Amino acid sequence: MKQSEILQPEAHQGKGKCGINRREFLLYSGTAVAATTVMLNIPGTAQAQEARLAQYPKKLIGKLSQLKQDEPVYFNYPDDGLNAGAMLIRLGEKAGGGLSKKQDIVAFSSYCTHQGGALAGTYNKQYKTMGQCPLHLTTYDLTRYGIVVSGQAYQSLPQVVLELDGDDIYAVGVMGLLFGRNDNLIG
Ligand code: FES
Numbered sequence: 001m002k003q004s005e006i007l008q009p010e011a012h013q014g015k016g017k018c019g020i021n022r023r024e025f026l027l028y029s030g031t032a033v034a035a036t037t038v039m040l041n042i043p044g045t046a047q048a049q050e051a052r053l054a055q056y057p058k059k060l061i062g063k064l065s066q067l068k069q070d071e072p073v074y075f076n077y078p079d080d081g082l083n084a085g086a087m088l089i090r091l092g093e094k095a096g097g098g099l100s101k102k103q104d105i106v107a108f109s110s111y112c113t114h115q116g117g118a119l120a121g122t123y124n125k126q127y128k129t130m131g132q133c134p135l136h137l138t139t140y141d142l143t144r145y146g147i148v149v150s151g152q153a154y155q156s157l158p159q160v161v162l163e164l165d166g167d168d169i170y171a172v173g174v175m176g177l178l179f180g181r182n183d184n185l186i187g
Pocket of ligand 1: 112113114115116117133134135136137138151152153
């Protein structure tokens with residue numbers, strides 16, 4: 001893939017190769033309240049979220065050519081601190097916020113939003129879910145921005161925002177609060 005195919009959605013008005021730009025990701029993954037406030041042009045909403053994303057580090061987490069379907073790649077993001085573990089996965093089917101032409105590459109926190117249960121190793125390739133959580137059985141749908149399918153949690157699994165630069169896959173932000181943190185950027 002050429003350098004010109006770098007996905008920097010905010011630098012383009014149109015969609016990138018992944019079919020979704022960062023602003024759209026914010027809107028799609030945000031709440032109805034957020035969408036409403038964007039329409040009303042109230043400060044502290046999507047624009048503020050986008051500015052917030054700019055504060056995250058850009059970290060290389062994988063290679064597009066080496067990522068195999070349904071084989072998780074684990075990494076830490078945005079730092080190596082509390083509950084920073086996350087999972088990169090090629091689902092093999094289109095997903096919200098998905099990277100690549102097929103929009104099937106996503107990444108999520110590996111810690112349950114309920115009480116921080118460890119989700120690493122619970123990826124279910126048949127249903128494209130994380131879980132069941134070993135503590136209280138929550139399951140998250142990775143094709144739909146990590147929404148809760150069942151169980152005790154009531155917040156979606158934090159989704160790592162991805163960018164593609166040639167063959168390199170970068171983590172560039174997190175949508176949602178990592179369990180146990182008051183701020184994702186203060187580990
Ligand atoms: S900690 Fe995962 S469901 Fe409670």
